[in-house]
Amino acid sequence: MKTVLLIEDDKLLRENTTEILQLSNYNVLAAENGKTGVKIALQNRPDIIVCDIMMPKWDGFKVFNVLNQKETTRRIPFIFMSAKSEEKDIRSGMNLGADDYISKPFKETDLLNSIDSRLKKLAQLKYAPKQKSAELPEIKLASLFEFKDYIKSLRDEVNLGKNKVIYKEQKNANYVYLTEEGMVKNYRMDEYGKELITGLYKSGDLFGFYSFNNPARYSETATALEDGLAYRISNLHFREILSHNPLLTMELAELLSDNLSALKSHLLEMAYASVLKKTSNTILKFAAKMHDKHRDSINISRSDLASVAGISTESLIRSLSLLKKDRLIDIDGRNIKILNLQKLYGVK
Numbered sequence: 001m002k003t004v005l006l007i008e009d010d011k012l013l014r015e016n017t018t019e020i021l022q023l024s025n026y027n028v029l030a031a032e033n034g035k036t037g038v039k040i041a042l043q044n045r046p047d048i049i050v051c052d053i054m055m056p057k058w059d060g061f062k063v064f065n066v067l068n069q070k071e072t073t074r075r076i077p078f079i080f081m082s083a084k085s086e087e088k089d090i091r092s093g094m095n096l097g098a099d100d101y102i103s104k105p106f107k108e109t110d111l112l113n114s115i116d117s118r119l120k121k122l123a124q125l126k127y128a129p130k131q132k133s134a135e136l137p138e139i140k141l142a143s144l145f146e147f148k149d150y151i152k153s154l155r156d157e158v159n160l161g162k163n164k165v166i167y168k169e170q171k172n173a174n175y176v177y178l179t180e181e182g183m184v185k186n187y188r189m190d191e192y193g194k195e196l197i198t199g200l201y202k203s204g205d206l207f208g209f210y211s212f213n214n215p216a217r218y219s220e221t222a223t224a225l226e227d228g229l230a231y232r233i234s235n236l237h238f239r240e241i242l243s244h245n246p247l248l249t250m251e252l253a254e255l256l257s258d259n260l261s262a263l264k265s266h267l268l269e270m271a272y273a274s275v276l277k278k279t280s281n282t283i284l285k286f287a288a289k290m291h292d293k294h295r296d297s298i299n300i301s302r303s304d305l306a307s308v309a310g311i312s313t314e315s316l317i318r319s320l321s322l323l324k325k326d327r328l329i330d331i332d333g334r335n336i337k338i339l340n341l342q343k344l345y346g347v348k
């Protein structure tokens with residue numbers, strides 16, 4: 001019998017939900033506030049946790065963060081449950097790394113299906129700990145290619161809806177991601193609220209890893225530019241794999257070095273290149289990332305293009321008009337099509 005820890009301050013809802021779970025053959029541990037819930041979780045290590053967000057003493061976000069820092073509880077599936085049903089509040093919960101989110105009032109089937117789904121997924125993960133002292137099994141991977149295939153084999157999928165936030169700056173770096181379909185941007189906001197895109201990731205690209213040794217926080221925000229799919233692996237699992245695969249670690253270090261060199265070149269371009277050159281290079285960069293075929297149209301917002309180029313949206317639009325006038329590109333609404341690749345590379 002699986003054990004569910006239910007953390008809910010509303011007594012009536014706590015009792016009713018407990019009854020629903022018990023009738024579905026779950027053993028239930030109940031807590032009336034977050035602080036008590038953390039204590040019960042550490043003492044009993046339940047199979048899954050269902051936790052309200054708005055509670056006295058410790059809210060659900062603090063409960064998740066505290067348990068996520070503990071080796072014995074960090075891999076327990078965690079489901080947020082709250083009446084805060086606005087999209088931004090749902091994102092706040094999921095960005096922390098929670099497994100699911102249920103809005104109150106909820107249907108019994110929604111709760112039970114969510115719990116059942118998370119428990120089945122956990123059972124499929126070969127690296128799930130069975131004892132307190134258990135370690136992840138030693139996985140041998142000879143290359144970055146094998147590592148990407150391994151991430152896919154875990155089947156921990158993340159659906160990328162357009163403009164969906166995948167993780168936020170300064171949140172715990174709980175996962176490393178592999179883009180399967182679509183495109184993702186990393187960005188930071190400056191003190192004036194201006195967005196600066198620091199990375200673009202297409203199918204086959206890894207993103208979200210910032211430390212090979214210690215737990216880290218995301219230094220950027222990641223958002224999907226278009227609908228797609230990504231896979232993820234926990235940061236703990238990622239570091240464990242690196243500890244047993246020095247060649248893979250070196251290959252990832254080389255990848256980081258290449259990314260850093262590209263970023264330095266981009267910064268030099270932003271500092272010294274003309275506005276027209278920045279615009280043309282940005283178009284080429286998006287074209288390569290989106291399709292690997294320069295003949296295809298690029299459908300990206302002008303603000304995202306301007307952010308990568310490091311110029312204002314107004315300056316970008318003026319530059320696009322000049323490039324269109326010279327018949328280097330064609331513009332149809334948001335779509336940009338490259339007409340003369342060679343000349344676009346040669347823009348000064």
